[in-house]
Amino acid sequence: MTLNTLWTAFLDRRGEIWELFLQHVDLSTMAxxxxxxxxxxxxxxxxxxxxxxxxxxxxxxxxxxxxSLALLAxxxxxIGIGEKPAILMVVLYALLPIIKNTYTGITSIDxxxxxAADGIGLTRLQxxxxxxxxxxxxxxxxxxxxxxxxxxxxxxxxxxAGAKGLGWLISLxxxxxxxxLVLLGAIPASILALLVDLVLSxxxxxxxxxGLKSPEKIVLxxxxxxxxxxxxxxxxxxxxxxxxVGSAAAGALDASQKRITVGTSNFTxxxxxxxxxxxxxxxxxxxxxxxxxxxxxxxxxxxxxxxGDIDMFTDYTGIAGPILLGLPTETDTQKVYxxxxxxxxxxxxxxxxxxxxxxxxxxxxxxPEAAASYGLDTLSDLVDNAQFLRFGCTTAxxxxxxxxxxxxxxxxxxxxxxxxxxxxxxxQAIDSGEVDVTDAYSTDAMTVKVKLIPLTxxxxxxxxxxxxNLARQDTLDRYPELVPLLARLEGGITTEEMAxxxxxxxxxxxxxxxxxxxxxxxxxxx
Amino acid sequence: MIEFQNxxxxxxxxTVLKGVSLTVQTGELVALxxxxxxxxxxxxxxxxxxxxxxxxxxxxxxxxxxxxxLAALRRGIGYVVQDGGLFPHLTVEENLELVLKNAxxxxxxxxxxxxxxxxxxxxxxxxxxxxxxxxxxxxxxxRVGVARAFAADPAxxxxxxxxxxxxxxxxAELQDTLAALQRHTGKTILFVTHDMDEAxxxxxxxxxxxxGRVVQYDTPENVLRSPADGYVADFVxxxxxxxxxxxxxxxxxxxxxxxxxxxxxxxxxxxxxxNHSGVDSVLVTRAGQLExxxxxxxxQKFKDYRAPLDNFISQDYVSxxxxxxxxxxxxxxxxxxxxxxxxxxxxxxxxxxxxxxxLLATLSxxxxxxxxQSERSGVI
Numbered sequence: 075m076t077l078n079t080l081w082t083a084f085l086d087r088r089g090e091i092w093e094l095f096l097q098h099v100d101l102s103t104m105a106x107x108x109x110x111x112x113x114x115x116x117x118x119x120x121x122x123x124x125x126x127x128x129x130x131x132x133x134x135x136x137x138x139x140x141x142s143l144a145l146l147a148x149x150x151x152x153i154g155i156g157e158k159p160a161i162l163m164v165v166l167y168a169l170l171p172i173i174k175n176t177y178t179g180i181t182s183i184d185x186x187x188x189x190a191a192d193g194i195g196l197t198r199l200q201x202x203x204x205x206x207x208x209x210x211x212x213x214x215x216x217x218x219x220x221x222x223x224x225x226x227x228x229x230x231x232x233x234x235a236g237a238k239g240l241g242w243l244i245s246l247x248x249x250x251x252x253x254x255l256v257l258l259g260a261i262p263a264s265i266l267a268l269l270v271d272l273v274l275s276x277x278x279x280x281x282x283x284x285g286l287k288s289p290e291k292i293v294l295x296x297x298x299x300x301x302x303x304x305x306x307x308x309x310x311x312x313x314x315x316x317x318x319v320g321s322a323a324a325g326a327l328d329a330s331q332k333r334i335t336v337g338t339s340n341f342t343x344x345x346x347x348x349x350x351x352x353x354x355x356x357x358x359x360x361x362x363x364x365x366x367x368x369x370x371x372x373x374x375x376x377x378x379x380x381x382g383d384i385d386m387f388t389d390y391t392g393i394a395g396p397i398l399l400g401l402p403t404e405t406d407t408q409k410v411y412x413x414x415x416x417x418x419x420x421x422x423x424x425x426x427x428x429x430x431x432x433x434x435x436x437x438x439x440x441x442p443e444a445a446a447s448y449g450l451d452t453l454s455d456l457v458d459n460a461q462f463l464r465f466g467c468t469t470a471x472x473x474x475x476x477x478x479x480x481x482x483x484x485x486x487x488x489x490x491x492x493x494x495x496x497x498x499x500x501x502q503a504i505d506s507g508e509v510d511v512t513d514a515y516s517t518d519a520m521t522v523k524v525k526l527i528p529l530t531x532x533x534x535x536x537x538x539x540x541x542x543n544l545a546r547q548d549t550l551d552r553y554p555e556l557v558p559l560l561a562r563l564e565g566g567i568t569t570e571e572m573a574x575x576x577x578x579x580x581x582x583x584x585x586x587x588x589x590x591x592x593x594x595x596x597x598x599x600x
Numbered sequence: 601m602i603e604f605q606n607x608x609x610x611x612x613x614x615t616v617l618k619g620v621s622l623t624v625q626t627g628e629l630v631a632l633x634x635x636x637x638x639x640x641x642x643x644x645x646x647x648x649x650x651x652x653x654x655x656x657x658x659x660x661x662x663x664x665x666x667x668x669x670l671a672a673l674r675r676g677i678g679y680v681v682q683d684g685g686l687f688p689h690l691t692v693e694e695n696l697e698l699v700l701k702n703a704x705x706x707x708x709x710x711x712x713x714x715x716x717x718x719x720x721x722x723x724x725x726x727x728x729x730x731x732x733x734x735x736x737x738x739x740x741x742x743r744v745g746v747a748r749a750f751a752a753d754p755a756x757x758x759x760x761x762x763x764x765x766x767x768x769x770x771x772a773e774l775q776d777t778l779a780a781l782q783r784h785t786g787k788t789i790l791f792v793t794h795d796m797d798e799a800x801x802x803x804x805x806x807x808x809x810x811x812g813r814v815v816q817y818d819t820p821e822n823v824l825r826s827p828a829d830g831y832v833a834d835f836v837x838x839x840x841x842x843x844x845x846x847x848x849x850x851x852x853x854x855x856x857x858x859x860x861x862x863x864x865x866x867x868x869x870x871x872x873x874x875n876h877s878g879v880d881s882v883l884v885t886r887a888g889q890l891e892x893x894x895x896x897x898x899x900q901k902f903k904d905y906r907a908p909l910d911n912f913i914s915q916d917y918v919s920x921x922x923x924x925x926x927x928x929x930x931x932x933x934x935x936x937x938x939x940x941x942x943x944x945x946x947x948x949x950x951x952x953x954x955x956x957x958x959l960l961a962t963l964s965x966x967x968x969x970x971x972x973q974s975e976r977s978g979v980i
Binding site for chain 1: 648650671672673674675676677679681682683685686687688689690691698699702730731732733734735748758
């Protein structure tokens with residue numbers, strides 16, 4: 075990676091980055107705004123009750139200490155995926171500084187002054203708005219600033235629950251092992267954080283009454299000047315608020331339109347497929363497609379589908395059966411498909427498409443060096459030589475009952491070392507000789523790039539992983555025109571085609587959407 | 601007029617006010633004074649209900665404060681606390697306007713009224729109205745605090761140790777300003793202080809509180825002159841009266857039984873009287889009434905001792921009435937005056953006399969401590 079390639083990648087994606095940047099601003103502002111709406115009244119309320127204050131601030135402290143990814147994972151089953159859990163998560167983080175600073179700001183006012191305020195006959199509300207809030211304003215604004223800068227950071231995590239924003243690029247880059255993409259998400263996010271800090275610190279200075287500054291810093295202004303400044307501050311706030319409120323309103327207006335939501339898991343193939351479905355639908359119908367891409371794994375996507383947060387996503391029979399439906403592991407391709415389709419239809423109201431054509435099975439692959447040294451050709455060879463081999467595989471492979479645990483119990487396989495590695499990092503590890511064997515996928519682009527030796531499954535160990543599309547039946551009922559349209563992809567993508575598309579994205583660095591469009595165009599589907 | 605009727609209040613288990621009854625006349629400045637914890641501030645706050653009374657009632661011009669709407673009650677009462685209680689985020693002008701706005705003074709009139717208020721407390725409006733409290737000295741802040749209390753033109757003003765945080769010089773200046781303001785506006789003012797000098801200087805009446813009870817409520821003069829009990833006496837201090845010459849009357853310090861002689865006597869007899877008493881003058885009386893003074897200096901030049909005194913009776917003297925204050929005597933007598941100052945009743949009867957040395961001795965008493973008094977008897 076050089077600066078040059080980063081720059082090229084930036085130019086390629088600048089439109090997308092700008093859009094994600096705006097979405098990021100949008101999410102952050104919305105979250106901070108909600109935190110203000112909750113945090114300020116809460117902060118004010120607890121000034122009247124010390125034990126309550128200790129409890130509330132303590133709780134906010136605890137929330138703050140939960141890792142954001144864990145909090146997100148915890149929230150998704152309750153409130154689904156997309157912007158909602160993302161905003162809620164950011165709000166939970168943004169609350170603490172706002173509550174704390176409101177509380178501190180109010181309680182640090184000299185009680186004598188409050189007595190004076192009461193004494194001159196101010197009502198409770200007048201006291202709050204004319205004395206307490208203006209005096210607490212510097213604290214409050216500092217809290218907002220901490221919250222907002224933090225929110226910009228936390229929103230990047232939101233990509234893992236399907237919300238967009240700059241985290242989307244980071245997550246894409248991590249999945250695709252593309253440091254350029256990570257940087258294209260991370261750099262604008264950092265710039266945004268600095269920008270937010272700058273804007274809010276200016277606003278903070280602006281709304282802090284001159285009289286609260288140290289005497290040598292006070293600028294005396296006439297009434298007209300003060301009014302003008304107040305106007306500018308109000309305008310600035312209005313602009314800051316217009317973005318999220320406006321987009322929320324636009325979203326609400328849009329709700330009358332025909333729309334469906336396509337979801338995907340967080341790996342290249344799923345995302346390419348997502349774009350294929352999205353483009354296919356948008357080009358052939360008047361239905362608007364919303365993206366909920368990059369969801370953190372199949373179970374999350376499935377729960378989103380069941381909740382109606384998304385209307386469809388692609389998966390594999392070998393995952394849908396054992397993982398989503400809890401079926402025993404089978405190796406009979408047809409039986410697995412039939413069981414999945416039947417249970418999905420009967421028990422979950424989900425329509426399963428005919429297989430899309432390609433399979434994305436586990437193919438245990440060895441580095442050419444290891445294959446040569448130990449004569450690895452089949453899974454049986456692997457079992458025999460495992461004690462000499464270092465196995466670098468996804469953590470999912472080490473955890474799933476039908477993967478490594480089953481290998482160990484069934485064949486007594488025992489590797490010299492097992493390293494849990496995510497995504498494409500496995501290929502780097504095997505390429506650089508740090509591990510000898512990995513759990514590759516049949517359509518994986520990197521197997522082509524790093525020239526791994528696939529080991530034939532002569533033991534019939536792995537279940538079939540036929541690609542299928544899962545769609546909510548009620549969505550198909552609402553938009554019956556989708557049924558024949560979606561059917562055109564059934565059996566329409568070969569394993570080679572899929573591997574090729576993955577390669578274009580992961581290795582050649584093409585935009586997944588462009589790859590999807592090119593595929594559909596080539597097939598005459600759009 | 602404020603009437604406290606059997607006002608009681610306690611905090612938790614501690615009874616702070618034990619049935620206080622007190623009447624403050626309209627236009628009067630009453631100082632509430634006592635040791636800390638005596639309940640003086642607590643009593644003050646029962647009026648504007650910052651700390652409402654548990655029992656008893658406070659009537660403002662006949663209306664019980666407990667029946668008045670809180671905000672309206674407070675808007676009708678000026679309130680000054682220590683250090684002014686100005687809002688730091690507002691300018692001097694905005695601090696005043698906050699009260700004016702609340703008192704429904706139309707926006708157009710507020711600026712002018714604020715300027716007027718600043719002038720009232722001897723601050724130049726153009727110089728101070730734009731400043732923030734942190735840019736003012738303590739005395740200036742308190743002046744604005746006082747101005748704010750007067751802003752809505754309330755009938756009653758409560759002051760809670762307003763000047764106690766100021767240095768003595770500034771305090772004296774502010775006391776002068778307040779005294780002038782009160783004379784000028786005729787506001788009823790209830791003033792909490794722990795400073796006896798301040799109370800004597802400002803108040804028309806002083807109310808002594810001890811452990812939540814009124815122990816003495818009287819004019820400063822009477823409080824100084826006759827403290828109700830040891831507590832008040834201790835508070836007043838032995839020498840306090842002597843520091844306040846306006847409360848000391850001629851009769852308090854005059855020497856009785858002046859050397860006197862009647863008109864018909866001779867020069868020799870007059871000289872004998874003077875010689876006997878060791879004085880340089882003798883007062884001529886008839887039936888108790890003063891007729892004049894015979895000065896030793898006039899007689900010494902004259903050698904005919906048997907001559908009648910008639911020709912030597914001088915009208916060149918200063919006399920004072922028995923209730924003339926020491927202050928006034930000092931202010932009016934000539935510094936060059938020497939000799940006797942007769943003290944008369946309003947009917948012209950001779951009661952006693954003063955001399956310059958008696959005046960000096962009296963004035964020096966305020967600086968005396970018991971130690972200096974005992975030293976006097978030693979060999980210096």
